[in-house]
Amino acid sequence: MKRSTVQDAMFPGCPVRNVLARICDKWALLVIYILDRSGKESMRFMELKQQMPDISQRMLTMTLRTLEEDGYVTRTIFSEIPPRVEYALTERAKSLQPILDSLLQWSVDNMDDIMCDRKKNTPVKD
Amino acid sequence: MKRSTVQDAMFPGCPVRNVLARICDKWALLVIYILDRSGKESMRFMELKQQMPDISQRMLTMTLRTLEEDGYVTRTIFSEIPPRVEYALTERAKSLQPILDSLLQWSVDNMDDIMCDRKKNTPVKD
DNA sequence: CAGGATCCAGGGGGATACTG
DNA sequence: CAGTATCCCCCTGGATCCTG
Secondary structure, eight states: OOOOHHHGGGGGOOOOHHHHHHHHHHHHHHHHHHHHOSSOOOEHHHHHHHHHTOOHHHHHHHHHHHHHHHHHHHEEOOSSSSSSSEEEEEEHHHHHHHHHHHHHHHHHHHHHHHHHHHHHTTTTOO | OOHHHHHHGSSSTTTHHHHHHHHHSHHHHHHHHHHTTTTTSOOHHHHHHHHHOOOOOHHHHHHHHHHTTTTTTTEEEESSOOOOEEEEEEHHHHHHHHHHHHHHHHHHHHHHHHHHHHTTTSOOOO
C-alpha cells in the first residue's frame, strides 16, 4: 500500500518534497543532463562550466556539492599539478535519468503550445 | 531527428529550460499533484490552500496564475456572493501527470537512501 | 471568499579577489 | 585548475491590511 506514503508528499518538511526540490533545481537538472549527454564517463569542472555559459563558478560548485551529497554524482580528485577533479553520474542518477528524459521530451513536445498560450494571456493594457 | 532540438536545452534562454523551470517549481508541482489526487473535477482556492499548510495566499495566487498562463489549469469564476473560483487541470496537465507521478514514485523509493547519504557527508567538525 | 496592494526581511546568487 | 572567501545587490516570498 504505497498510496498512504505518497499522500505524505503534501506535508511540509516531507522528505519527498525535499528530494524533489533538490532534483528540480534548474542547475542540478542541467548538470545531470550534460553529464549524461556528454558521452564520457566523467567530466572536469571546467568542461561542465563551458557547457553552461550562464552559471557562475560559485553556483556550479554549490550545485555539484549538493548533487554529491545526495549521491547523484561522484567527485574524484587527482593529486596532480595542476589539480584535476572528475565528476561522474552514479547508478542512482542513472536510474533517475529515464524519467528526466521523458520530462525533457515532454517539454520539447509542448513548448511551442505553452509559449503560445503565454502570449495569449499577456496582460492587456488599454 | 529530435536530438538536435533537445541539445538546445543547455543554452541560456532556451524555451525547454524555461518550461521545465516553471513546472519544477515546488509549489506548481504540489498544486498539480493535489488537483490530481483530489478525486474531484475542480477545487476552490481555499480547498487548495488547506491542503498546503505552508504556502502563503500570495504564493498560491501567483502559482495558480502561472499555471493558468501556461495552460495547466483553468480558472472558472462564478459570479456569486460570496465569490467562488474553481481550478481544474487541463488536458495538458493530465498528459504531464504520468511523468510527474513516476518522478514522485522514484522519490518515494529513493528518499531513505538519499537522506542516509546526506548524513554521511555532513561536514565533520572536530 | 478570493484575491490585490504594500511593506519589508532574508537569502539566493553574481562579481571579484585570493589560494593550494 | 578548481575551488574558497567576501561583499553586496536584488528578488523572492512572508505578513498584514484592504476590497469587490
